Amino acid sequence: MRSSSVPPIAIVKAHNRTPLKSSSITIPSSPLPFHTLSERTHIPSHVYKHPAAVLLELCTSMKELHQIIPLVIKNGLYNEHLFQTKLVSLFSKYGSINEAARVFEPIDDKLDALYHTMLKGYAKNSSLETALAFLCRMRYDDVKPVVYNFTYLLKVCGDNADLKRGKEIHGQLITNSFGANVFAMTGVVNMYAKCRQIDDAYKMFDRMPERDLVSWNTIIAGFSQNGFAKKALELVLRMQDEGQRPDSITLVTVLPAAADVGSLMVGKSIHGYAIRAGFAKLVNISTALADMYSKCGSVETARLIFDGMDQKTVVSWNSMMDGYVQNGEPEKAIAVFEKMLEEGIDPTSVTIMEALHACADLGDLERGKFVHKFVDQLNLGSDISVMNSLISMYSKCKRADIASDIFNNLNGRTHVSWNAMILGYAQNGRVSEALNCFSEMKSLGMKPDSFTMVSVILALADLSITRHAKWIHGLVIRSCLDKNIFVTTALVDMYAKCGAIHMARKLFDMINDRHVITWNAMIDGYGTHGLGRAALDLFDKMKKGTVEPNDITYLSVISACSHSGLVDEGLHHFKSMKQDYGLEPSMDHYGTMVDLLGRAGRIKEAWDFIENMPISPGITVYGAMLGACKIHKNVEFGEKAANKLFELNPDEGGYHVLLANIYASTSKWSKVAEVRKTMEKKGLKKTPGCSLVELRNEVHSFYSGSTTHPQSKRIYAFLEELGYEIKAAGYVPDTNSILDVEDDVQEQLLNSHSEKLAIAFGLLNTSPGTTIHVRKNLRVCGDCHNATKYISLVTGREIIVRDMQRFHHFKNGICSCGDYW
DNA sequence: GGTATCCAAA
Known part of the structure; x- marks a missing residue:
């Protein structure tokens, strides 16, 4: 929006609509409507001032209504038109259309107003079809429809997205010559927009002989809600050219459009207008403004507005939570949720969905379960959106079992x-x-x-x-x-x-x-296949184009360098991410950098890198360090890294195993025994190695040393046979990591590693020439890697092993990783 | 008796 097009403060003076109140309090009504009605229809005052009439005005429920009716009958007022209309209206209001009809039908001389009330009742309580049938009957009974008969019918069509009936009513409205009525046609525009027929909506709007502020607001809302944000913004400019001043509803309608295009500049100009027009302090405007700032990536500004609000609605709170969730700050979203509860605000379904989203992003199962309790408390069990949020929260918190229980019991x-x-x-x-x-x-x-x-x-x-x-x-x-x-x-x-x-x-x-995620996927693909050069070439190409790299791009690039030993390139790009793109490295970036240096054998440098990190190093960083020490058999730094890991993640047995392996590879057997004792004392176990291989639509899983597979005997026999063959071809078992047992037992243990079992199973059950795919949950062990190279040579088969870090393509005795992994 | 802000899965 051009700020110049928004006139300065004069808008307020020119504006004759009072700003909308956020919510109006219903005060028990006085018999005023009866009074005004009596003036038009000459109802004698003893009727409209009768206590029964006053009671009906004050009536708030079906139960009260049933108590008042005998009073009406006893006082001989049942045949008064006034009471008949009021009864029809109240029965419809409390949902009993049948009772309304029972009052309506027997009446001989029905007033037009009675028909209109009855039609409204059908529109509200029955199907549109019944309402339309009643409209036909009105014509038959010679009752002239009035414009609001059509407006609320159109509203129902819009709310139900019932285009078919909407068109029918549109037609009837034209026949009844309301085609130029601004109220009726605004209703038509709104109906088409709500039925997602924005082109038709605009056509109708365009043909209106007269358009008022509400018509403009309606078409702007139509474009905004149908995803045509730019068009909505354009129309706000156009309405001003045609002499309409945007009101608070226009702003509330168009702010989400500004959020959609994600332009802070546009958003700020609307903000400016809101201030000049005196709308900025309205609760719904400030909520919409805060929401816009969040969506344009400026969640801090949103928070400033939020904190400065004199009053907040539950929508304000929900929107603030959403701002934090969308901007990757789930813990702050939870903090807002907790503050909201403290202040005694009742959460809505949206609140709960936002809270669940935040828990999902944090992977915080306990908090997720806590929020789940609100679903029952607030009776949201039948709200499908909330249930969907629960499914995804439990899934993200690694509890697919609970998610599937919810899904299986879900109706609708x-x-x-x-x-x-x-x-x-x-x-x-x-x-x-x-x-x-x-x-x-x-x-x-x-x-x-x-x-x-x-x-x-x-x-x-x-x-x-x-x-x-x-x-x-x-x-x-x-x-x-x-x-x-x-x-x-x-x-x-x-x-x-x-x-x-x-x-x-x-x-x-x-x-x-291509989207940035498309580039990231391809670069990462090259990286995990050890095609570092290809990854870097593609990254260069990306930088020359219009799509800007993000933090994930850099993670893939550095990791690609790491897998291919391109240390200098990795160092260069790590520097560049902040220098050239202003991207702050995350823990994952630091971890990958340590991996890059450590894997290349620059252990001391990797350690110095850790010590100079601006943030406190986490598990991924020390994990990479320990892994590098394992490859390069470095006891000194391996111990340092392991000790940090024992502090950071005391429940993970894998680090102890890695440390033990480092000791073993340097023949420090007493140290190995020490680690084992510690593990026993703490009851820690290593994550068991597991390899998967697919055969004819079935996935077969093999754990190290397992004998539970139906083909188990055949597999072990085949492995033994294969062992002779590959030894003849030059394979030497690497028994470094197997301890305390005789040589032949060591070999046997090696032969029962999960990846070997999976490969043997694959070879036994597939035809020659086909490729075998194996997935392993941990990193491939050194001996298995070596053995697989020989297996690919002697069997002439291509074997692709994907471990938790990367791919290994084994073919003709060579692995694609070039033994650098 | 015509218009409006927050939301579910990548």
Whole structure:
């Protein structure tokens, strides 16, 4: 909005509408309406001043109404038109349209007003169809419709998004020559807008012979709510050119549009106008302003406005919570929630959804459960949106089991419910459940949308099977979702994770307007495949284009450098992220930097880097350090890193195991024994190694040393046989990390590692020439890595192993990682 | 008896 187009403070004087109050308090009404009515219809004063009339005016419930009616009858007032109309109106108001009809029908000489009241009752309580039928009957009974018969019928159509009936009423309205009435036509415009027919809405607006402020507000709201924010903003300028001054409702309507385009400049000019026009202190305006600032990324300004508000509604609180959630500060959102409860504000469904969202982002299960209690307390169990939020909160807090319980007991599931559940399974590695949920959804005739596809693709990316990847890709195309940037980005990521990095790039090149996440996915794909140079080339290309890299881009770039040993490049880009793009490195960035230096053997440098960090180093940082010390057999820094990790995460046994391995690799056996004793004393266990391999739509999982698989005997026999073959080819078992036992036992233990079992199973059950895909939950062990190289050589098979860090493509005795991992 | 602010899944 051009600020010049907003006249200065004169607006207030020219403005003859009083600003809207946030909420009006209903004071028990006096018999005034009866009085005014009596003047028009000549009702004698003994009727409208009768105590029964006063009681009906004060009546607030069905129960009271039933107590008053005998009084009406006893006093012989039942046949008075005034009482008949009032009774019809009250019965409709309290939801009993049948009783209203029972009063209405027997009356002989029905006034027009009685028909209008009855029609309103049908519109409010019955179907639109019944109301329309009654409208027909009115014509039959020779009752002339008035304009408000149409306005509230149109409102009902809009609220129910019933376009069919809306059009019918539009037609009737024209027949009754209300086509030029500003009230009626505003109602028509609103109806089309609410039925998401914004083009028709605008056409009607455009044809109106006369437009008042409300008509302008209606069409602006229409564009704003249908996602045409720019158009809404344009119309605010145009209305001023045509002599209409935006009022507080215009501003409340258009502020979300400003938020949508995300332009602080536009938002600030509206803010300026609001101040000049004297609207800025209104509670709904300041709420909408704060919301706009949050959505434009300036949550601090939003908070300033929020704190400066004389009064707040629950919407103000909800909006502030949302601001923090959307700006990645969930703990502050929770703080607002707690403050709100302290101040005795009653939370609404939106409050609870925001709180759940914040808990989900924090991964805080305990707090999530605490918020869940409010759902029952506030009786929100039938609010589908709230239930969907619960599903995604539990999923993000790694409790897909609770999420699926809620989902399974949920009535009236929407697309969002299904999508949330599929995503929940996908995020928790429950691939087959995600796929089952997906096919169940389809079998119920629900069409997958872009959210569904992204969720399914994420699940399949986890599975990493090219055949599945191609299947979903085909489905995406057939569902016409192949132009959606989130879907195509997910496909790029999935192909990369399946090891089909060339296919990923082909798809990437075909995308016209790439989003920053698209670039990130491709760069990360190259990185995890050890194609550091390709990742850097693509990053250069990105920087030359219009899409700006973000913090995630840099994480992928540095990690790509780390996987390929490009230390200097990594150091350079780390510096550049803050210098050139003003991006503050996060803990993950520091962790990746330590990994980069440490993996390359620059252990001392990595430690110095940690000591010079501006923030307190976390688990990821020391974890990377310990991993590097394991690779380079560095006891001194390994111990330092491990001790920090024992403090930071005392429940994780894996760090003790890593430290023990470092001791073992330098033959410090007494130290190894010490660590083992500590672990026993603390009851710590190592996360068991687990490898997965898919065969004919079934995922087979193997734990180290397990003998529970039906083919177990065959697998171990095959591994023994394979052992001779690869030894003949030059393989030497690396028994460094297996302790305290005889050589042949050591070899046996090595042979029972989960990845070897999975590979053997794959070889036994697939035809020659096919590629075997294995996924492992931990990092591949050194001996398995070496053995797999030889296995790929002697069997002539390509084996792709994806561990928790990256991909290893084994082919002809060589691994794609170049043994740098 | 016509217009309005906060919200569920990537």
